[in-house]
């Protein structure tokens with residue numbers, strides 16, 4: 001099976017990055033993370049990547065006066081690494097249409113809500129405030145909207161009576177670490193078929 005080369009974009013802790021790297025290391029994902037890019041120099045995820053001997057780059061959005069120029073720098077760095085998949089993992093920047101179109105079909109994101117409910121920021125608090133009984137996480141292909149692309153995998157967690165945003169976020173994060181590697185594994189195995197907004201999972205017959 002082909003060995004998928006993966007770039008991961010982060011802004012912070014990088015626990016999803018860790019899950020992806022671990023699942024590559026143990027062979028569950030037939031691929032490898034070859035490049036980690038952060039828009040923040042202090043992102044702990046950079047340290048996680050270095051510990052695995054994976055190439056890192058810091059491309060700080062603040063150094064660019066224009067969103068487009070930042071995205072062009074990102075795109076060039078990723079293209080140089082010749083990757084087949086780009087994973088956004090806690091990457092806190094909205095990408096331009098040009099960037100998204102360039103990587104269409106090979107650009108994934110993880111979001112800590114059951115999309116299409118609660119796109120955007122502070123979604124755990126939004127879920128609590130809305131009084132929903134269940135929250136969760138979604139892995140999706142990225143399109144030009146914010147958290148709107150075709151859904152690959154979701155996981156559900158209960159919202160408990162005494163939850164605050166932090167506790168709920170921790171419960172969701174555990175599921176993120178399960179479904180992001182699963183989605184990347186299916187992609188790496190060529191088992192995702194996208195038709196419009198729907199993603200089917202193919203099973204060997």
Ligand code: GRF
Nearest residue numbers: 013014015016090110111112
């Ligand atoms: C995750 O909840 C992710 O879904 C959200 O930001 C958080 C990042 O966590 N977009 P980490 O950096 O992977 O630990």
